[in-house]
Amino acid sequence: GQNIDQPTEMTATEGAIVQINCTYQTSGFNGLFWYQQHAGEAPTFLSYNVLDGLEEKGRFSSFLSRSKGYSYLLLKELQMKDSASYLCAVRVPLRGAGSYQLTFGKGTKLSVIP
Amino acid sequence: DGGITQSPKYLFRKEGQNVTLSCEQNLNHDAMYWYRQDPGQGLRLIYYSQIVNDFQKGDIAEGYSVSREKKESFPLTVTSAQKNPTAFYLCASSIMGAGLKNIQYFGAGTRLSVL
Numbered sequence: 001g002q003n004i005d006q007p008t009e010m011t012a013t014e015g016a017i018v019q020i021n022c023t024y025q026t027s028g029f030n031g032l033f034w035y036q037q038h039a040g041e042a043p044t045f046l047s048y049n050v051l052d053g054l055e056e057k058g059r060f061s062s063f064l065s066r067s068k069g070y071s072y073l074l075l076k077e078l079q080m081k082d083s084a085s086y087l088c089a090v091r092v093p094l095r096g097a098g099s100y101q102l103t104f105g106k107g108t109k110l111s112v113i114p
Numbered sequence: 115d116g117g118i119t120q121s122p123k124y125l126f127r128k129e130g131q132n133v134t135l136s137c138e139q140n141l142n143h144d145a146m147y148w149y150r151q152d153p154g155q156g157l158r159l160i161y162y163s164q165i166v167n168d169f170q171k172g173d174i175a176e177g178y179s180v181s182r183e184k185k186e187s188f189p190l191t192v193t194s195a196q197k198n199p200t201a202f203y204l205c206a207s208s209i210m211g212a213g214l215k216n217i218q219y220f221g222a223g224t225r226l227s228v229l
Contacts, residue, residue: 004156033217042118042204042220043157087156091216099164099210101172102218104149104156 002026004105006088011111012078020073020108022088030100034062034073035087037107043087047073075110083112116141120205120221126229127192127199135190135224137205144210146188147218150174151202160203163188164210192226200228 003025012018024032031050035043049055049064049071061074073086085107094101118139127133139146145164149157159172163182177196182188188207192199202225206218 008154040202040223040225042222045217045219048217089157094162095170100216101159101162102157104158106154106156 002090002092002103004088004090004103006086006105006108008106009109009111011113012075014078014080014112014114016078017074017076018078018110020075020086020088020110022071022073022105024069024071024088024090024105026090026092026103028092029066029090030093031091032062032064032071033089033091033102034060034071035089037085037087039084046086078112080112080114083110085109118205118207118219118221120203120224122224123222125224125226127226128229130194132191132193133199133226135192135203135205135226137188137190137221138186139188139205139207139219139221140186141207141219142185143207143219144185145208146182147206147208148172148178148180148188148190149204149206151204151223157204160190199226201226 006022034046037043047062054063059076064071087107088105089102091100121136147162148160158174161180163169179191204223205221208218
């Protein structure tokens with residue numbers, strides 16, 4: 001089976017740094033994705049990790065440890081517009097060569113307060 | 115602009131009625147997906163298609179049907195057999211294979227409610 005865990009809710013202050021953790025146990029692994037989803041809108045791609053280590057992209061960074069089944073998303077210099085849900089998703093193989101599925105965690109709702 | 119268009123944005127279903135959600139993409143992607151999102155739940159895969167005229171069941175396909183007659187289009191029908199259809203439905207598309215290029219891009223979603 002597939003299991004992806006992340007905290008349900010987090011609150012952080014504008015201008016601060018917040019780390020959203022994600023742990024996973026999946027049958028197969030071909031990369032981990034982070035998406036941002038504002039309420040009632042489509043998820044938008046933030047980051048992708050397939051090798052261990054840190055990927056940095058502006059105010060957002062994502063870390064992966066495959067041996068520990070662990071990832072985190074780091075948001076720096078928080079802004080009010082960062083209030084959203086953050087979805088952790090693991091890409092796992094599907095039936096058929098070259099086919100993959102994204103398995104999602106339940107998402108972490110981040111509230112940024114003044 | 116390239117993207118994925120879902121329509122309608124809001125949809126209401128009466129008891130015993132089938133309804134169809136539209137998904138169109140102009141990204142020239144081979145793979146398309148339908149997900150269901152419930153409050154407090156992660157996205158769950160309903161159906162996916164990797165090529166025209168072929169599609170596969172995902173984790174929660176019961177009560178749903180799809181077709182893929184054109185590369186650009188992947189409509190989802192919520193049938194009367196789906197007893198709890200109220201949810202936010204998201205369509206996505208991607209290229210095939212692994213790697214960073216295989217990112218799933220999402221449409222804006224359709225919110226389905228039961229009258």
